[in-house]
Amino acid sequence: MTPEARLQKRDSSAFYDSLGAVYLSPADGFDELAPTYDQRLAGNPLFALESRAVLDALPDLSGKRVADIGCGTGRYALQLARMGAASVVGIDLSSEMLAVAARKSVRGDLGDFVMWRRGDLLERLPFADESIDLAVCALTLSFLPGVSGAFRELCRVLAPGGSLVVSDYHPHGLAQTRAEETARNGNKNRAPYLRFTSAGGDDCRIAQYVHTISDWFDAARTAGMTLGAIAEPVADRQIASTYSGLQAQSGVPLAVIARFGK
Numbered sequence: 106m107t108p109e110a111r112l113q114k115r116d117s118s119a120f121y122d123s124l125g126a127v128y129l130s131p132a133d134g135f136d137e138l139a140p141t142y143d144q145r146l147a148g149n150p151l152f153a154l155e156s157r158a159v160l161d162a163l164p165d166l167s168g169k170r171v172a173d174i175g176c177g178t179g180r181y182a183l184q185l186a187r188m189g190a191a192s193v194v195g196i197d198l199s200s201e202m203l204a205v206a207a208r209k210s211v212r213g214d215l216g217d218f219v220m221w222r223r224g225d226l227l228e229r230l231p232f233a234d235e236s237i238d239l240a241v242c243a244l245t246l247s248f249l250p251g252v253s254g255a256f257r258e259l260c261r262v263l264a265p266g267g268s269l270v271v272s273d274y275h276p277h278g279l280a281q282t283r284a285e286e287t288a289r290n291g292n293k294n295r296a297p298y299l300r301f302t303s304a305g306g307d308d309c310r311i312a313q314y315v316h317t318i319s320d321w322f323d324a325a326r327t328a329g330m331t332l333g334a335i336a337e338p339v340a341d342r343q344i345a346s347t348y349s350g351l352q353a354q355s356g357v358p359l360a361v362i363a364r365f366g367k
Contacts, residue, residue: 137303155338197221226258235264280297333364
């Protein structure tokens with residue numbers, strides 16, 4: 106389906122109009138974003154801070170079976186393959202994001218080392234029980250209405266002694282956005298959201314949800330995992346002064362990264 110066709114479609118479960126915007130489901134929204142996603146990320150300090158913290162949280166990957174859940178265009182899956190993992194599988198809801206990731210893996214001579222599969226964290230992931238040594242789930246959970254089922258499924262696929270590294274937009278920023286938009290527009294606006302302009306010029310939004318750090322902790326503990334490390338990188342003065350979108354965010358945590366063990 107072309108981007109134009111996706112944007113013209115009106116299915117109440119995936120699309121709706123509000124305040125002149127087009128709201129997309131995560132699958133359709135990231136399908137629309139896929140061709141330009143990497144370019145849009147370039148230079149974004151949130152992703153630079155988050156990436157450093159995720160890499161610091163990783164265990165030794167030598168000989169490990171690794172899954173990147175919500176892999177997008179392969180930002181982590183490809184890096185994990187280069188870091189010595191025995192096998193890497195990238196899972197995403199968006200077939201268009203997976204197509205971009207597959208092309209990148211071929212260009213990087215990693216086509217034989219990374220497998221790409223479509224999967225939904227709200228359903229059963231395409232892995233057997235206890236078949237993964239490390240799962241990475243980056244910037245994904247805020248697009249889910251709840252996290253309990255996701256942590257149960259991630260725990261199911263982890264082998265005993267395995268690790269889960271999770272990152273996301275910090276709930277502080279998401280909650281602040283929700284409060285500001287509610288005050289401005291009432292309940293008509295489903296903030297927070299990932300907002301972007303489509304190739305056709307439409308104001309597109311993918312709804313996000315606020316999950317607190319305690320939500321993560323409780324869901325992981327109930328699923329059978331324990332917290333091993335946590336980080337909340339903040340926008341320092343230099344980043345806030347050089348990136349216009351963060352000028353009022355100096356000292357504010359932008360992301361949260363946690364490592365859980367089974």
